[in-house]
Amino acid sequence: MAGGFVYNAIDQTEVATAEIYGKALADIMTKDPKVVAITADLAKSTKLGDVLKICPERVINVGIAEQDMFGVAAGMARAGITPFLSGFSAFTSMRACDQLHTDICYQNVNAKIIATHAGTSFGQAGSTHHAIVDLAIVRAMPNITLIVPADGYETANAVNAAYENFGPYYIRINRGFDRVLYDSQDYGFEVGKAVELHEGTDCTVIACGSCVFQAREAAKFLESADGLKVRVLNMHTIKPIDRDAIIKAVLETRRIITVEDHSIIGGLGSAVAEVVVDSGKACAFKMLGHPDKFAPIGLQEDIMSEVGIDANGIIAAVREVMNKDFEEDDNWDDEF
Amino acid sequence: MPLSKQEWLALEKKAYDLRKLTLQTTMWAGSGHIGGGLSILDLLTVLYHKYLNIKVDDPKWEDRDRFILSKGHAAIAYAPVLCDKGFNDVEMLKTFNLSGSKMGMHLDSNKVVGVDASTGSLGHGASIAAGTALAARILGKDYLTYIATGDGELGEGSNWEAFMTMNHYQLSNCIVFIDRNHCMIDGPTEDVMKLEPLKDKLVAFGFNTICVDGNNINELCDAIDAAIARSKEKCAPTCILMDTQKGAGIKSIAGDYHCHYMAIDDDTFAKYSKELEEDYNARVARAEKEGK
Numbered sequence: 001m002a003g004g005f006v007y008n009a010i011d012q013t014e015v016a017t018a019e020i021y022g023k024a025l026a027d028i029m030t031k032d033p034k035v036v037a038i039t040a041d042l043a044k045s046t047k048l049g050d051v052l053k054i055c056p057e058r059v060i061n062v063g064i065a066e067q068d069m070f071g072v073a074a075g076m077a078r079a080g081i082t083p084f085l086s087g088f089s090a091f092t093s094m095r096a097c098d099q100l101h102t103d104i105c106y107q108n109v110n111a112k113i114i115a116t117h118a119g120t121s122f123g124q125a126g127s128t129h130h131a132i133v134d135l136a137i138v139r140a141m142p143n144i145t146l147i148v149p150a151d152g153y154e155t156a157n158a159v160n161a162a163y164e165n166f167g168p169y170y171i172r173i174n175r176g177f178d179r180v181l182y183d184s185q186d187y188g189f190e191v192g193k194a195v196e197l198h199e200g201t202d203c204t205v206i207a208c209g210s211c212v213f214q215a216r217e218a219a220k221f222l223e224s225a226d227g228l229k230v231r232v233l234n235m236h237t238i239k240p241i242d243r244d245a246i247i248k249a250v251l252e253t254r255r256i257i258t259v260e261d262h263s264i265i266g267g268l269g270s271a272v273a274e275v276v277v278d279s280g281k282a283c284a285f286k287m288l289g290h291p292d293k294f295a296p297i298g299l300q301e302d303i304m305s306e307v308g309i310d311a312n313g314i315i316a317a318v319r320e321v322m323n324k325d326f327e328e329d330d331n332w333d334d335e336f
Numbered sequence: 337m338p339l340s341k342q343e344w345l346a347l348e349k350k351a352y353d354l355r356k357l358t359l360q361t362t363m364w365a366g367s368g369h370i371g372g373g374l375s376i377l378d379l380l381t382v383l384y385h386k387y388l389n390i391k392v393d394d395p396k397w398e399d400r401d402r403f404i405l406s407k408g409h410a411a412i413a414y415a416p417v418l419c420d421k422g423f424n425d426v427e428m429l430k431t432f433n434l435s436g437s438k439m440g441m442h443l444d445s446n447k448v449v450g451v452d453a454s455t456g457s458l459g460h461g462a463s464i465a466a467g468t469a470l471a472a473r474i475l476g477k478d479y480l481t482y483i484a485t486g487d488g489e490l491g492e493g494s495n496w497e498a499f500m501t502m503n504h505y506q507l508s509n510c511i512v513f514i515d516r517n518h519c520m521i522d523g524p525t526e527d528v529m530k531l532e533p534l535k536d537k538l539v540a541f542g543f544n545t546i547c548v549d550g551n552n553i554n555e556l557c558d559a560i561d562a563a564i565a566r567s568k569e570k571c572a573p574t575c576i577l578m579d580t581q582k583g584a585g586i587k588s589i590a591g592d593y594h595c596h597y598m599a600i601d602d603d604t605f606a607k608y609s610k611e612l613e614e615d616y617n618a619r620v621a622r623a624e625k626e627g628k
Contacts, residue, residue, distance in 0.1 A: 034475070036474060057474070058474060060470060060505075062497070062500075062501050063497075063500065063501075063504070065494075065497035065500070065501070067459075067463065067493075067494040067497055068463045068466070068494060068497035068498050068500075068501055069463075070463070071460055071461075071462070071463020071464045071466070071467060071494070071498065072463050072464070072466050072467035072470065072498075072501060073467060074453070074463075074464050074467060075404075075453070075463065075464035075465060075466060075467020075468040075469075075470070075471065075481075076467040076468070076470060076471045076474075077467075078402075078452065078453065078464070078467070078468060078471075079398075079402075079467070079468045079471030079472065079475070079477075080398055080471065080475065081471050081474065081475070083467075098457055098460075099460060099463070099494075102454065102456075102457050102460060103453075103454075103460055103463075103464060106444075106454050107445060107446065107453065107454050108446065
């Protein structure tokens with residue numbers, strides 16, 4: 001990704017993901033006086049410290065009022081400003097759902113939503129602060145681009161992409177630190193294009209966010225322990241989803257597992273399933289995510305382990321689907 | 337500057353013409369939100385024919401004044417105002433509410449020219465207005481933002497969030513109108529959900545609050561002049577609390593909450609047209625008597 005904030009490997013281990021957002025935004029706002037940060041009493045939690053130092057007059061705090069934050073952002077966007085809104089995912093998707101739908105998406109304004117504390121990354125705070133239905137909600141809204149970065153580098157790339165492209169963006173990032181996935185920002189990030197992190201032809205694991213690192217670890221283990229070649233796709237953009245990468249995986253591996261720190265209803269798994277079903281081609285398919293109940297309280301890694309979306313859960317799922325047989329189908333390639 | 341008698345009479349004539357066009361649009365559509373459309377029609381008239389700094393041939397002009405109709409269902413009156421002004425072809429009104437039309441019951445700002453915000457879901461307009469007003473401050477622009485809400489709409493808590501923002505940031509460049517027509521779908525506001533003491537609430541939220549008869553063009557203009565006079569200085573925003581009648585201008589439905597949404601047939605159209613004319617004549621007589 002050309003331009004924008006660039007940070008190094010030290011930052012990856014010492015700077016929380018949301019701080020990467022704050023630094024990337026500070027860089028953008030230094031260059032562009034028409035960019036404004038808006039928050040609802042979460043300037044500190046969503047890491048706007050650097051922005052506050054550089055241009056405090058362009059940080060609008062509306063207090064604890066997410067609905068107002070979205071409406072204000074829509075009004076600003078209509079007046080030629082590019083607003084970046086930041087708040088907890090649980091509230092950006094649910095407390096202000098109507099405003100996101102009507103003021104932002106329906107009007108198709110150039111507003112960027114940074115939804116922090118995604119999934120169960122604020123796991124100890126309980127279900128009021130878990131965001132495990134936000135992908136389902138946001139994905140159904142027309143006009144919006146939905147990105148779930150997998151680490152700090154990808155967060156910086158997503159924020160820069162949101163700035164460079166017109167329209168509503170919803171970027172869902174975790175609280176705290178993410179496991180480092182990339183060596184630098186230059187790995188070919190492109191909105192709507194999955195990144196292959198591990199080659200494979202036996203099975204494809206499609207993951208987003210904090211589950212991507214887990215998927216790659218699982219693939220490495222399965223290669224050495226079971227001799228399996230597992231393809232891992234980082235599906236950072238949930239919408240518009242990379243249809244080509246999914247169909248290629250169906251054709252070449254015929255087994256797909258999706259993994260996400262989100263409900264199995266309506267999120268990444270559903271988005272991938274929609275593409276597979278629409279293709280008319282069947283394959284073994286398994287969705288890993290939160291079952292249809294509220295998540296337990298705890299550290300994110302503990303919750304991920306409990307619901308089976310960590311490396312161990314993915315390994316077990318791959319072994320399960322590898323035992324599924326397929327009938328011979330001579331016309332397989334002709335049907336596309 | 338006080339309204340001259342001549343200007344007052346001209347605005348009354350325009351309001352009458354727009355009321356007739358609103359009734360006609362309701363007739364074409366078969367039905368519509370005529371009650372809340374007519375209660376706010378005098379405000380729409382004075383804004384679009386005296387105050388708004390806008391360009392019909394450049395509707396997206398970035399320095400234009402903004403108008404946000406938070407009570408989006410009043411589109412049955414707003415659409416005629418925009419068409420009459422020249423933003424859209426008057427012929428479009430014949431398609432209002434019909435399948436395939438660009439003009440639905442609540443106007444889409446991406447489809448209908450001159451609309452600054454897509455509204456319809458109540459309680460959204462004030463925050464959008466706060467955003468456009470804040471943007472003016474940030475960008476160093478002088479345009480004003482006008483925003484009109486209904487009174488029943490104030491049950492939506494998001495309005496009060498926006499009012500807090502307007503006060504906190506001292507958005508005197510944002511002028512809020514509340515269409516206090518005392519009616520909701522299910523009955524009088526004070527029966528459905530008490531709003532009073534509304535003025536005290538607005539004052540408590542930091543507004544420079546002005547109470548007027550919202551169906552009196554002369555009073556409306558005085559209040560707007562006062563709000564504009566203080567808009568250049570960063571200070572408390574102004575709220576103009578307009579005491580209005582639902583269905584204003586049509587005697588047989590005025591003040592009756594049942595006229596929120598009505599079907600109009602040939603007989604009622606003829607009857608209401610006659611009543612509009614009688615109301616106009618009375619308004620002209622008042623302007624002739626009280627105007628200077």
